[in-house]
Amino acid sequence: MLVIRKAEAKDVPLMLQFIRELAEYEREPQAVTATEADLLRDGFGPSPRYFCLVAEWSGTPAGFAFYFHSYSTWLGRWGLYLEDLFVRPAFRGKGVGKGLLVELARIGVAEKIGRMNWQVLDWNQSAIDFYERLGARRLSEWETFRLAGEALERLARDG
Numbered sequence: 001m002l003v004i005r006k007a008e009a010k011d012v013p014l015m016l017q018f019i020r021e022l023a024e025y026e027r028e029p030q031a032v033t034a035t036e037a038d039l040l041r042d043g044f045g046p047s048p049r050y051f052c053l054v055a056e057w058s059g060t061p062a063g064f065a066f067y068f069h070s071y072s073t074w075l076g077r078w079g080l081y082l083e084d085l086f087v088r089p090a091f092r093g094k095g096v097g098k099g100l101l102v103e104l105a106r107i108g109v110a111e112k113i114g115r116m117n118w119q120v121l122d123w124n125q126s127a128i129d130f131y132e133r134l135g136a137r138r139l140s141e142w143e144t145f146r147l148a149g150e151a152l153e154r155l156a157r158d159g
Contacts, residue, residue: 002096004103007052007064009044012036015052018064022086026121050083053103055096063087065100070117077114080104085118101134119144 007015016036023032042049055063066084071077082104087096108116120127132138147155 001058002062002094002099003056003059004053004099005056007043007054009040011052011054012039012044014054014061015039015064015066018061018086019066019084021088022084025086053100055087055091055100057091057094057096061088062091062094062096063100065104067104072114075114078111079113080108080111080116082116082118097130098134 013036016034016039019034020029020032023029043052050066050068052067053065054061055065063086064084065082067080067082070079070081072079085097085100087100104116120131128138
């Protein structure tokens with residue numbers, strides 16, 4: 001019933017729909033500015049900047065995992081950064097999320113990565129519990145910082 005496959009260029013509209021559904025779930029639907037052209041350019045050109053897995057349940061799109069490579073200077077190895085993991089509500093509890101993470105782990109082991117990282121919102125306790133059951137460790141000593149928009153432009157311009 002569950003099929004997980006690598007996304008293809010023809011999946012870009014579906015990928016953007018998943019991104020929008022995730023943003024709605026995370027209470028920030030207005031934050032999505034990505035376009036199909038952006039996703040097509042950055043994921044399916046000669047040097048992809050990201051990769052994506054699509055999960056289908058009995059032929060119906062059920063979820064996705066959107067990731068890219070990182071590098072650990074401490075480990076001296078590639079890593080995977082999971083940007084987005086989303087399972088549509090109707091398919092939750094069926095093993096879709098776990099299936100996506102298992103496939104990412106398999107990809108990582110095949111690529112000899114050192115680790116896989118991601119973030120989860122602090123209010124999403126069901127996701128936190130799910131990740132911890134899989135053996136993921138919360139890194140509570142690390143804080144996330146973001147430089148974007150005008151602040152990013154100002155730093156680049158003014159130093």
